[in-house]
Amino acid sequence: MKHTVLAASILAGLSGQALGATYTLSELPRYEGAKYTFISDVNNKGEIIGAASSNFNLPIDISYIDFEDVDLKNAYDNTKESFEAIDEEISFTLDDIKNGAAATNADANAFMLNFLSARTNNAKYQKIQDRVALHIDAVSAQEQVLFDVETQATNGLTRSVSNYLTAISEDGVIVGWGSAPFSKETFTPEGESDAETFFVRDWASRGIVITTQGEKITLAPEFSEHGGFSMATDIKKLDDGGYLVVGQSSVGIPENRQTNYDDSCDGKDEPIAVCAWQRQLSSQFYDLRAFQWKLDENFSVLSTTDLGLGLTPKDDENDAFVSAALAVNKSGVAVGYSPYREGDDLYPYGVAGYFEGGEFKPFKTLENWYELGKATDINNNNIAVGYMAENVRGSILDQYAFYYDLNESKYVQLPYFFKGSKTVATDINDAGYIIGQAEIEKNSSNRRREGFIYKIGDEKVTNINDLLPCKDSNGENYPYTIAEAIKITESNHIYAIATKTVERRDRLGNVTKDSNGEIEYETVTLPVLLTPNPDGQVEECAPPEAETYERKSGSWSALSLFALPLIWLRRRKLTLTRASS
Template sequence: MKLKLDRALSLVAISVLSVIGSAQAAPVYEIDNLDEVTYDLRGTLTGTRSGYALGVDNNDELVGISKGKKKLSTEDIEGGIIDVEDGIAPAEQITYSIYTPIEANNFTFTAAANAAEAWKPAFFSIAGTTAPDTLDAEGEQVVNSVDSYFYGMNSSGIKVGAYSAPEQKIPYEGTIEDQEYWYIRDFELRGVAVQSNESPAIELPLIPPYTTFTREASGDKPAATVELGGWSSASAVNESNIATGYGSTELASFSKDRVNLCIDNYNPDVDNPAPIDVCVQADQYPVNNRRNIQYQTRALVWDLNTIDAEGKPLVTELPLGLTPGDSTLVFTAQGLGINSQADVVGRSHVYRNGDTNNLRQDAAFWKKDANGVYQYNWVDFKDNDILASMSYDINDDGLMVGSYQKYIGGYLRSKFFIFDTNNTTELPVTPDDFNIGLSDLSSKAKDINNKGQVVGQIEVTYDKEKPRPKAGFLYNHADKEFLNINNLLVCESKGYEASGDSWARKKITIQDGTGEELTYDSEFYVVEANSINEDGTIVGTAFIRKPQYQFDLLGNLIINEENGLPYFALDGNGNPVTSYLPRMVVLKPTSGEACSYTDVPEEKPYVRQGAASLSWLFALPLLWLRRRKVKLAK
């Protein structure tokens, strides 16, 4: 018996927004990491739920992150391992505590067009991490404590990102029964540059300027030194091996008070003598999205070609957009993009027009003056209604892209902008959305190549009170063409297959614990475009349709012990349910025409020289990633 999903669950059947736009000479794309046998996306590491491609170089290699470890697998009746696509219970989360082991949830990967299996994500180890599906000698899953991130790479194989320190266990001395250890680590986040063309790969930690808290003796307060570890991350790297990012330069004043409390309150003679390092670790962990240990943070530039005797690259701190004076506030600046001239873009706190009552975090760029010294430049929109802005990337012609926030029609929205840093007499430009004029659709630009092609994401519905679904976009600065990438795809890359003289949804069939088969329609939808290289290859994130499974009240996957298969989740009518999971996607320019077929009668499809249309999709709760385009060289 085959169970078929109701059409109402289709992404394209939910709702449709049609717009009119010029599409002459618009490019056509195909998904290049589509497995033609299984019709699945090679889009995440085995043992993880979600995959995100963040940077692609000019050699058709990319870096990305897999997130969401599948801890719910089971042995089938033949002793193999079943790794369920939706293997994480919906309510399951990884939280950090000094009383529980540290478990990583972010894993780095690479993929390449010329690999043995094109574009298949391959786990990349940083700081000794193992792949998320690794088993030990007893067949138990290995638990990693190091979270790792890649944000960019260059053409000489240098990859940049960040990682956390491994877990340390300190014997517990307290009153909690059965508590054996405290769990801490030396630092929460540290930038890293990896030369992967060497064997083995060479890792270069990018240690921030500030890592250690030192207190001078005063009155009855003894002198003390506490290793905090600091905070740093590398966001991007250019072809000359110059990387940018950000790092800690000082401890916030209120955080100094917290560390002092840890020092002064430690008493080995009480019943629960938590060591100073344990107390500090508890404050380093986020609670309700806030950390009690916070750092003054500045944009940094690392010259990976100049290494000192201690193995550290030459680091330059970029100027903040203001003079802090004796303020106790936390001021932040971040480098997020870099071009071949080592111009840096990102954001910084600034007092707008020197007004100390108007502190904002705004887009910024840093360029060297005639003396080779970086100078800060504020991006002024001449619009007091803009609340904040930031820039993600800059190309070799000095065109920077980013987004700003302002209220439009009473709702806070983000809008994509482009700005020529070589012509600062002109204001930043907000392109027309889909060539129909400015709207309240939120949009964010993530990358720009040297041809002026910009990629990012944009909302595609006008609902005021609901989360808005998003789509990846491609914007061509030369002719001002703004396009939904999904309207540029060939039919196979939208989930269709040829059916006589027409097209039909590709049917995916899978068996569950009942022995029955679920047949559902294949669907792909590009929700985020993060990077574009000079050949027009785009990488980002797509939704792919997958079945959901049943869990018991404890969050355990329900398995049929006879056949070792999980049971599909059912809706109120007893019908199987599917969901949409995020996967890495690789889009390559191709010949032919964009898909003009649709299985939704009221949808007006994209036509190369006619009207374009947008299809709805569920909103994707993507974590904020400082995605970085990357190109590098020795």
């Protein structure tokens, strides 16, 4: 976002001892219907897209539930014992839920959400996705519906769909992806006399383009059998008025996966749609490729392009192969990841690189087959950023951020906060400033991450929290901790996700109190804007042990559950989680 502060003065304030300039933090609007609010992208006009999770008042459909079900009764008994273990009395019965208590009693609502969550992969139970997409302006954060529909059973939207907005163009056109809503279908298995209820959907993911007028254009996958799969991860407006969108599309199914489908999905024991959905829960059902859609100024699709794969599958390789484009610049250079083969050496996990002429090219000379990584962004000067790591026996080791200059074929590993600090670079502006997040604790089994900023050519990364005040305007310890740096503008304004302690709210949105009637508190995530102050000075904060409230008190354990979708999707998308359940 280009603000009235001159970019030149800001860059001057950030050069050399630049990072000695402080930042002023402004809290951006949060979504009122959920605990956690995130940013995924921002354009130069300051138009923001994002998401919210841990939503209040999620609808529970009880119309199909057998309240004599043994699993349900056992789950209730276990919950009741948990209350008794802390000397509290459970506030609801199963009969209460049968009569609608899940909509009025927060504990009953939480119980049913937990019960359904444990049966995510069972097609006989309601599906709920606890995430909504957001369009954020100066005063509020509003939900952006992608593919969901309203039903009588849920008295509103089904809340059964995935919702991801990933990028916004300079003129406000949004791209992302989501799933089809689940619907109830009655089906009588062969040889049975009683019909059963199943929850089915048409497809796992579709890329979507949302115009400034709110029109929605679906990006169809190249291969759509059994539903198919597509997603959009970035968009750039072209000089001719059209748009370039990149992401991923299904292009086929490995022969052994198709054989398994043909043998299993006969429509005798369950609807064929259920059988297809269960197989799509595996990320290895479709062959997925980095993909590009070119649209004209009226959003008609002019062409589609398979951007390629870093290898040619051999005749005896029956597994699915997956590549993805995560970002593209105005020149049309797309970056992302792909499995790769050099000679007889296969790098199966996917490594960071770029796509050119239908081929994938890794950014670095690979040394070990267990290397992996993703490129997360590329600026208009053809400098890409991302991360690389090693997967050793299922553990991710030595994860570090990098930048790669395509003009000079130059690969540079960014410095660590400390050796072993897992680091991810998420964004780079055209001036060469890189942001991301990295672990800040050496000796912890649950290392917290905080945002960093780095200028190409510097010797170290700087923790963004070190550029913020030590105290707030009331003299209290600063209440915000920057956990993720998401977007840096050309004027070095940073849009980020911070943690802050606020009043705890239950699943219905009510403020909670303890047994003594005292209000409870919790750490949540919220979006913030950091504005450079060229005249500021870095403050020397008192060490944590000297403070009654640690400045860096944001809970990564709380953040890990809800903020990881943003870390792995970037604004976008570091890992393209299929979210197909």
